[in-house]
Amino acid sequence: MEKKKLLIVEYPDNSSVVYEVPKEVEAVEEVTSEVVEYWNLKLRNKDGTYSWIRINSPSRGDEVLIRTFDRTLEYKTTRDKVKKDEVTRGWVK
Template sequence: MEKKNLLIVEYPDNSSLIYEVPKEVEAVEEITSEVVEYWNIKLRNKDGTYSWIRINSPSRGDEILIRTFSRTLEYKVTRDKIKKDEFTRSWVK
């Protein structure tokens, strides 16, 4: 069986989503927001490359936890720490 690289996003309402990523993740580099409903996460992989995933932003509450299944990576973030992606927001208007 092929090993899958998974990230788990835990939301404040006790729900969670699992995302498959292309490589083994070492760190969360940054999180940006294009529009209200989605956040873009830049991941640094263990081999030095980068990957991006788009997740749903929390519908209520403020803090989410992004982690690997084995918990070798745990990253907590609150809504006020999310950078706004001004370039994308300008053409959405």
């Protein structure tokens, strides 16, 4: 059985969500937002390819920790560091 590749997102209210990703992740390259409720993560995989996943943005607080179970990857971000995706925001309007 193949081992699942998972990312954990820890939110400021002490909740967390586990997301399955297609490949083993090496780094979070970019966090963007097209709508208020979701953030898009651009992930660099260990094989050099890229993947995108959409996560829930925090409902309260500011800082979010994105990590692997073994903590080989830990990435902290806050709302003010999230880039606004103007192209897709235009479609939403």
